[in-house]
Structure formats: C-alpha cells, structure tokens
Amino acid sequence: MSGIVIKDLDVWFGSGRDRVDAVRSASFEVAQGDSFGLVGESGSGKSTILRALTGLAPDWRGKMQAGGELLGKSRTRSFYKSVQMVFQDPYASLHPRHSVDQVLSETLGLHGFSGIDKRIVNLLDDVGLGSSFRFRYPHQLSGGQRQRVAIARALAPEPQTLLLDEPTSALDVSVQAEILNLLTDLRAARNLTYLMVSHDLAVVGHMCERIAVMRNGEIVEIMSVGDMRAMQPVHEYTKQLLESSRGYVRAELSA
Amino acid sequence: MNLLDVENLWVRFPSRTGVFDAVRGVSFSLGKERLGIVGESGSGKSMTGRAILRLIRKPGIVTADRIAIDGQDIMAMSERQMRTVRGQRISMVMQDPKFSLNPVMTVGEQIMESYALHANATKAETRRKALEMLEAVSIRDPERVFRAYPHEMSGGMGQRIMIAMMLIPDPEILIADEPTSALDVSVQTQVLSILDRLVEARGMGLIFISHDLNLVSSFCDRVLIMYAGRIVEVCRADRLSEAQHPYTRGLLNSLPRLDQPDRRLEVLKRDPVWRNADSVSGML
Ligand SMILES: Nc1ncnc2c1ncn2[C@@H]1O[C@H](COP(=O)(O)OP(=O)(O)OP(=O)(O)O)[C@@H](O)[C@H]1O
Ligand SMILES: Nc1ncnc2c1ncn2[C@@H]1O[C@H](COP(=O)(O)OP(=O)(O)OP(=O)(O)O)[C@@H](O)[C@H]1O
Ligand SMILES: [Mg+2]
Ligand SMILES: [Mg+2]
Numbered sequence: 001m002s003g004i005v006i007k008d009l010d011v012w013f014g015s016g017r018d019r020v021d022a023v024r025s026a027s028f029e030v031a032q033g034d035s036f037g038l039v040g041e042s043g044s045g046k047s048t049i050l051r052a053l054t055g056l057a058p059d060w061r062g063k064m065q066a067g068g069e070l071l072g073k074s075r076t077r078s079f080y081k082s083v084q085m086v087f088q089d090p091y092a093s094l095h096p097r098h099s100v101d102q103v104l105s106e107t108l109g110l111h112g113f114s115g116i117d118k119r120i121v122n123l124l125d126d127v128g129l130g131s132s133f134r135f136r137y138p139h140q141l142s143g144g145q146r147q148r149v150a151i152a153r154a155l156a157p158e159p160q161t162l163l164l165d166e167p168t169s170a171l172d173v174s175v176q177a178e179i180l181n182l183l184t185d186l187r188a189a190r191n192l193t194y195l196m197v198s199h200d201l202a203v204v205g206h207m208c209e210r211i212a213v214m215r216n217g218e219i220v221e222i223m224s225v226g227d228m229r230a231m232q233p234v235h236e237y238t239k240q241l242l243e244s245s246r247g248y249v250r251a252e253l254s255a
Numbered sequence: 256m257n258l259l260d261v262e263n264l265w266v267r268f269p270s271r272t273g274v275f276d277a278v279r280g281v282s283f284s285l286g287k288e289r290l291g292i293v294g295e296s297g298s299g300k301s302m303t304g305r306a307i308l309r310l311i312r313k314p315g316i317v318t319a320d321r322i323a324i325d326g327q328d329i330m331a332m333s334e335r336q337m338r339t340v341r342g343q344r345i346s347m348v349m350q351d352p353k354f355s356l357n358p359v360m361t362v363g364e365q366i367m368e369s370y371a372l373h374a375n376a377t378k379a380e381t382r383r384k385a386l387e388m389l390e391a392v393s394i395r396d397p398e399r400v401f402r403a404y405p406h407e408m409s410g411g412m413g414q415r416i417m418i419a420m421m422l423i424p425d426p427e428i429l430i431a432d433e434p435t436s437a438l439d440v441s442v443q444t445q446v447l448s449i450l451d452r453l454v455e456a457r458g459m460g461l462i463f464i465s466h467d468l469n470l471v472s473s474f475c476d477r478v479l480i481m482y483a484g485r486i487v488e489v490c491r492a493d494r495l496s497e498a499q500h501p502y503t504r505g506l507l508n509s510l511p512r513l514d515q516p517d518r519r520l521e522v523l524k525r526d527p528v529w530r531n532a533d534s535v536s537g538m539l
Binding site for chain 2: 014039041042047089091092140141143144148165166169171172175176180181199201202203205206228241246249250
C-alpha cells in the first residue's frame with residue numbers, strides 16, 4: 001500500500017511565454033520495499049517529480065499516490081511522517097541560523113518522538129558525522145557535511161518512503177559507500193521504499209532494481225538494472241548516456 | 256614561471272573550544288594544466304580554493320609563506336588589488352552555485368552585468384553574448400532562462416550558469432569546486448570540453464575539485480589527494496588507479512561499479528597515522 005504510483009503526471013511552472021512543461025505524462029510505479037532510480041538530462045524534470053510528490057510544485061495534473069495516500073493539493077503531517085525527501089541542494093534546504101542540533105530536534109519534536117537527545121546522537125553517528133558537529137551551523141560545515149545533516153534529518157521521523165535527490169553527489173566515495181550501505185541496511189530492515197535521482201549510473205545501478213531515463217520532461221525508457229548493466233538500452237538517448245558514462249574522452253581539438 | 260604557487264598554506268578557525276585547522280600546510284603549484292583535487296569530505300578542498308582568492312570568512316585565519324600568481328604575492332596585496340584579481344585574473348565556481356547567484360536578479364541580468372564590466376559593448380551586443388553563453392553550456396531554452404530567476408533553475412542548470420559567468424572575464428586561472436556534480440554525463444562532457452579548450456588553446460590553469468575519481472582521472476593532468484587538511488599523495492591523473500597511499504586505495508575500492516555489482520560497498524578504515532604524516536608537496 002505505501003509504494004509510489006505516478007500516472008499521467010504533468011507538472012508545469014509559470015504561464016504565457018515563460019510556461020515550462022517540466023514533466024509531461026510521466027507514469028511509473030514503485031512497490032513498497034522497492035528502489036527506483038531516475039536518471040537523465042540535466043533540467044529534464046527529475047527533481048520536479050520528487051517536489052510534486054512532496055507538495056512543492058503546485059501546478060500539476062494526473063494521479064500521484066505515496067505514503068498510503070492518494071495525493072491532492074496539500075499534504076498532511078502524517079504524510080511527512082511517512083514520506084521524507086533529501087533535497088539536491090542541501091545549502092538551500094537548511095536554515096542558516098539553525099544549528100545541526102536545532103534542525104534535528106525540531107524534526108523529532110514535530111513528529112512526537114521522545115528520547116530526542118539519544119536519537120540525535122544516533123542519527124549523527126549513522127551518517128558518519130559524530131557529536132562534535134552537533135552544535136555547528138550550516139556555514140561551518142563543508143558541502144558533504146551539510147549533505148549528511150540533510151540525510152540525518154530525512155531519516156529522523158523513521159519514514160517508510162525516502163525521496164532521494166542526488167543524496168551522495170557532494171560526498172567523497174568512501175563516505176558515499178557508508179551512506180549507501182546504511183540506506184541498503186535500512187531498506188532491508190524496515191522494508192523502505194526509495195525513489196532516487198542520481199547522475200552517477202553506477203550509484204543508481206547499485207541501489208535500484210528499475211530505472212527510468214528522462215529527457216526534456218519525458219520518461220523515454222524504463223529499464224531493469226540488469227539491462228543497464230548489460231548496456232542494452234532501447235532508446236537512442238539512453239545509449240548515449242551509457243556510453244558517455246565511461247569517463248571523459250578528449251576530443252581532437254581543432255584550432 | 257608557474258601560474259600559481261602556494262607554499263605552506265594554513266586555514267584555521269578559532270572557537271571557544273580551541274582552534275580547528277581546516278588546511279594544514281599544503282604546498283602546490285599550478286601550470287597551464289588541469290590540476291585535480293580529490294579527497295575526503297571536510298578535508299579542506301573548498302577552503303584551499305577560497306584561501307587563494309582570500310575569501311575565507313571571519314573568524315577564519317589564513318597564513319601562507321607565499322601565494323603567488325605570476326610571481327606576485329597575493330598575501331601582500333591590498334583588498335582593492337584583490338578585487339581586481341578576483342574580477343579579472345582568477346575566477347572561482349563555488350560548490351553551491353545557486354547560493355552564489357543573486358536570488359533577486361534574473362539570470363540574464365546577472366550575466367549581462369558581469370559581461371558589461373569586462374567588455375565595452377552595446378546593450379544589444381551584451382544581450383546576444385549572454386544568450387550565446389547559455390547556449391554554449393547546453394541550456395535548452397536560453398531565452399526563457401535569460402528571463403528566469405536562480406530558484407527557477409534545476410541543480411545542473413545553476414552549475415552551468417555559474418560556469419558561463421566565471422568564464423566571462425577570460426581568467427588566467429579558474430578554480431572549479433565540484434562544477435559538474437549535478438550534470439548528466441553527456442552535458443558534462445560538453446561543459447568540460449569548453450574548459451578543456453581554454454586550457455589547451457589559451458593556456459588557462461584549471462583547478463578542478465571533484466569527488467568523481469573516474470572523471471578526474473580521465474580529464475585532469477595531475478591530481479592532489481587531500482586528507483584531513485593535508486596533501487597525502489600527488490600523482491599523474493592517468494595513473495590514479497595505481498595510486499599507493501592507503502587512503503587513495505580505499506577511495507578507489509569503495510566505488511560502486513556498473514559492470515561488477517556488489518551487495519555491499521567496501522568502506523574505508525581510517526588510520527590515525529594518515530592525519531599526522533607530513534603534507535606531500537604538489538609543487539612543480
Ligand atoms: N520554480 C520553478 N519555476 C520555473 N521553472 C522551474 C521551477 N523549478 C524547475 N523549473 C524548470 O523545470 C525544468 C525541470 O527542472 P528540474 O529541477 O526538475 O530538473 P532536473 O531533471 O532535476 O535537473 P538537474 O539534473 O539539473 O537537477 C527546468 O527547465 C527548470 O528550469
Ligand atoms: N566557519 C567554520 N568554522 C569551523 N570549521 C569550519 C568552518 N568552515 C569550514 N569548517 C571546517 O573546515 C573543514 C574543511 O572544509 P572544506 O569546506 O574545505 O571541506 P571540503 O574538502 O571542501 O569538503 P566537501 O568535499 O565535503 O565539500 C571542514 O571539516 C569544515 O567543517
Ligand atoms: Mg535536479
Ligand atoms: Mg567542498
């Protein structure tokens with residue numbers, strides 16, 4: 001029941017000549033306990049799908065279901081207890097004048113948890129930050145440290161579903177490995193559902209069973225991780241994407 | 256002469272509980288090359304970049320024996336001279352691109368403003384140039400983006416706008432802090448080839464901070480590997496896979512691989528000894 005269903009979803013911003021049809025007739029389903037990846041062109045609407053689910057994109061039509069609810073205009077508190085999001089831009093999603101401690105205790109308090117002190121210590125530990133970071137402010141943290149605070153905050157309410165927008169792109173690969181292992185363990189232990197955006201195809205391949213490829217507002221292909229590993233795409237764009245994932249190839253420079 | 260020499264750079268943050276040393280005595284130089292910096296989250300990569308531009312905020316303290324561009328010591332310059340350096344000679348693409356754009360000005364106004372500072376052009380020319388730059392970084396609908404505000408941009412669009420803006424002054428040195436982490440691989444290739452051309456054709460020096468080991472290894476010439484505020488290893492980029500330091504080895508081993516699935520990723524056991532070893536020199 002608490003998987004994710006997206007059906008014929010359109011999301012747009014603005015009007016007139018500045019109207020952007022950011023997502024056009026997107027459809028996919030993620031069963032509870034599954035992990036689904038979104039990859040594709042920069043600006044193709046990946047973050048917009050996640051933001052529409054959490055109620056941050058007001059103009060949409062179609063059907064969305066998550067956290068056991070059929071979604072309408074606004075989201076309830078119980079929705080945010082069961083569905084949490086890690087934003088692509090951790091700087092913008094953390095209040096500049098709230099310390100790490102305030103961020104976490106506020107979220108825990110809002111969702112009615114007790115034993116907050118112990119929980120904060122555990123959460124910081126889980127994301128590899130340790131208690132020495134507890135009273136720091138966002139500007140006193142490196143990019144990757146901020147990202148880990150954002151992950152800790154999303155984990156705090158013990159959600160059933162996590163929407164992860166580039167959760168490890170600001171982390172070095174050893175910390176990334178720790179976070180991905182943590183997410184894998186949590187999913188196994190609590191049967192969590194993940195919807196994850198990443199530009200790193202190896203990361204998506206590691207975490208997800210199925211992957212949707214987006215381009216210019218549309219899902220051009222939904223593939224299994226097996227087909228992705230075997231480099232067997234159907235769509236031309238996916239082929240291009242898989243081929244350029246091998247590293248930078250220096251073109252012959254013509255003067 | 257090197258484009259940049261950094262000798263014994265320290266960045267310190269005093270607090271009530273003591274002083275935190277974010278960068279601890281690093282030395283390196285930059286030629287007309289692509290110099291990669293990789294390393295642990297929090298190891299001082301961004302602070303090193305900001306220190307070169309003297310952009311460390313209070314209460315942070317920067318000291319160095321020497322930071323020289325073309326032989327001129329930056330540490331001895333007045334704040335006024337520094338502004339010229341920042342505006343014309345060294346550009347930096349910050350790690351949080353949207354945060355460094357002005358939220359209440361449209362993207363087009365911002366690009367036009369920085370172009371106007373550097374070129375004596377008519378309004379129409381400036382506008383055309385700005386649209387051209389958006390197209391160059393593979394923005395699909397430059398006209399719309401020109402009129403839009405930073406918060407209306409996707410993560411990767413913000414990064415590309417920042418890169419376009421930082422290239423306007425035609426800098427001698429570009430410090431790019433995770434400039435392509437939000438770009439899909441195919442747009443990334445297009446953006447990197449622009450930087451590549453500037454290094455090859457115009458002799459720009461590029462400091463490329465990134466967590467993407469495959470990318471750094473295929474794109475850069477040399478790599479510095481940082482750990483706990485120090486450089487623990489320096490190597491040729493195309494030899495990164497043969498790196499020796501246990502930290503670097505650990506990084507290489509913890510990469511997920513598309514061709515070799517693994518249920519659990521290897522994690523690194525950090526040895527306290529790494530923190531205390533002297534910084535390795537990255538001077539040319
Ligand atoms: N608040 C907004 N107002 C207007 N347009 C918006 C807004 N948010 C997003 N857009 C537009 O919607 C499109 C899709 O953006 P989105 O952030 O979903 O892309 P993305 O696939 O996440 O890209 P990236 O990989 O670069 O983060 C872009 O063209 C963007 O400019
Ligand atoms: N104002 C501050 N006060 C105290 N410590 C700070 C401050 N700003 C940064 N630091 C610390 O300095 C260290 C170096 O930060 P820096 O931003 O250079 O890391 P980084 O290598 O760029 O990491 P990342 O890859 O996560 O971006 C970090 O451990 C950070 O917590
Ligand atoms: Mg996005
Ligand atoms: Mg950084």
